[in-house]
Amino acid sequence: xxxxxxxTMIKPDAVENGHTGAILEKINAAGFRxxxxxxxQMTQRDAExxxxxxxxxxxxxxxxxxxxxxxxxxxxxxxxxxxxxxRTLIGATNxxxxxxxTIRQLYATSIGENAVHGSDSDENAAIEGAFHFxxxxxx
Ligand code: UDP
Numbered sequence: 001x002x003x004x005x006x007x008t009m010i011k012p013d014a015v016e017n018g019h020t021g022a023i024l025e026k027i028n029a030a031g032f033r034x035x036x037x038x039x040x041q042m043t044q045r046d047a048e049x050x051x052x053x054x055x056x057x058x059x060x061x062x063x064x065x066x067x068x069x070x071x072x073x074x075x076x077x078x079x080x081x082x083x084x085x086x087r088t089l090i091g092a093t094n095x096x097x098x099x100x101x102t103i104r105q106l107y108a109t110s111i112g113e114n115a116v117h118g119s120d121s122d123e124n125a126a127i128e129g130a131f132h133f134x135x136x137x138x139x
Contacts, residue, residue: 006079009072013113022107027089036076096111
């Protein structure tokens with residue numbers, strides 16, 4: 001069943017580089033409502049679990065080190081067609097291939113340090129949202 005929620009993280013690179021406010025502004029301007037949001041830092045175990053699907057990929061160690069090196073902003077967002085529309089807003093994984101005006105084209109520095117996460121399916125949006133938030137933190 002399609003849902004109207006997605007999950008995002010503003011990743012450590014974008015937080016370090018001072019892009020949190022600009023990225024939240026773009027998310028707001030695109031019509032997403034904030035259901036839940038917090039600043040937090042992933043532990044090694046968190047990152048290994050969250051990105052478990054990539055555990056056999058050559059970049060896995062680097063990805064876990066990157067995602068744990070500083071704070072992130074985690075959020076659940078709501079909008080019609082949230083998952084697909086948010087993926088459009090953030091752009092391709094590799095910022096060199098991301099469309100003009102997308103968050104990754106504007107704020108990412110490399111394919112690994114690419115500023116934001118966006119869930120790739122309704123099922124993963126629910127799993128990832130529940131990974132970071134309890135029901136009482138969602139409004
Ligand atoms: N990633 C990486 N190297 C790659 C591909 C991906 O470091 O060659 C990282 C990058 O941070 C990416 C994350 O792993 O956002 C998850 O990869 P995925 O293919 O799921 O891309 P996404 O769904 O985030 O666009």
